[in-house]
Structure formats: structure tokens, C-alpha cells
Amino acid sequence: MNYLSGGDRIINYSWHKPSTSRPERKEIKNIFREIDLVTGLTFKKTKKKNDDLHFMKVDEIEQTNFMSNDCLYQDAILGRAEATSERINVSWVDYHKSNKVSYLEKYVLRHEIGHALGLSHPRGRGDHPRFSSKHTIMSYNTFSKKGYLMYYGFTDLDRSALIENWGPNAFGVMPPTDIVEVL
DSSP states (O other), X not given: OTTTTTTTTEEEEEEOTTTSOHHHXXXXXXXXXXXXXXXXXXXXXXXXXXXXXXXXXXXXXXXXXXXXXXXXXXXXXXXXXXXXXXXXXXXXXXXTOSSSOOHHHHHHHHHHHHXXXXXXXXXXXXXXXXXXXXXXXTOSOOBOTTSOBOOOOSOHHHHHHHHHHHOOOTTOSOOOOOEEEOO
16 A cells, blocks of 8 residues: 555645635545544645645546446445546545535545545445445445434444554554645
8 A cells, every 4th residue: 555655654635725625624634633543644735746645526426437337326426536647536526515514525535535545345345235334434335224324434444444554553542743734
């Protein structure tokens, strides 16, 4: 996984400022703090030309040919982490269109950042019937039988996978101090 950080454990990020609201930017930083506590990775705000991760809220995410035909969620794509030769683009749709970050938006941001950091769907299927968001943020099964969103954030399984990919925080659990903004 060090290809993303160039081996220095620093992941540079940027966002498309016009489309990403202040609360969304704050939420992305909160997600980075959660990951930092577990892995010790440093997330550094930079310009797009130097980034590893680029965030952009979009109105719609188009279906592409790499999606399987049996995916239940083809018509409701909420986010995407897409690798290019230069960076990983993280995009998401905010269906609530409000200045507040909804629980669904928190789920989608964590899910897509999870992909960007090497996490995959449970047993290769986001809709695997034996997993829900209670088990892993990487599951598509986020709604209860009554239709309520089940949002748990990163789970123990997700944190273990992040440690497997990136290694543990060498200093133990400490408050994050290394989310850096430089422009």
C-alpha cells in the first residue's frame, strides 16, 4: 500500500473546493484523524498537482462497464474511488443537498476512502448477504428491514484491515497531530 504515500507514510490530498462544502471538508479531516489514530499515517493537504487523493462532490456518478450486471445498486451509485496514473479520485453524491453532512454521506465518504486505502467489499461483494455496515463500512447493506440507515463508522474489522494494509500506529493510540494543511 505504500505506493499511495511514496513509502513515506504521508498521503497528500486535495479537494475540488467549489463542490466540497466546509462541513464536508471537516468530515474528511475527521475521517483522516480516525485513520491516523489506528495507522499513524499523516494526511497532508496540498494542491491537486501534488496529491495522492482528490475529493470531489458530484451531481451524478455514471455507471461504467466494470460493474457486474447482478449488482443491486447499479442505479444508485453513491460514490466511487477511481485510480488513475496520477492519483485516486474520490467522488460522491450528496442526495440530501444540504450544508449538513448526513449519515449517508458520512458512510459513503468512509466507504470510498476505505477503497482508496485498499479495503475491499466483504468476500468481494458489497451486497454480500452475510455482512452489513454493522460488520464493515465496506458493505452496501446499510439499511435495516424497517428502512433505517445503519451507520456505525469504521468497525473493528475495518480498523484491523487498515492496520494490515498500513501497519499500526507506532506510538500507540494518541491524539492526532499530523493532519497538515499547507498551500
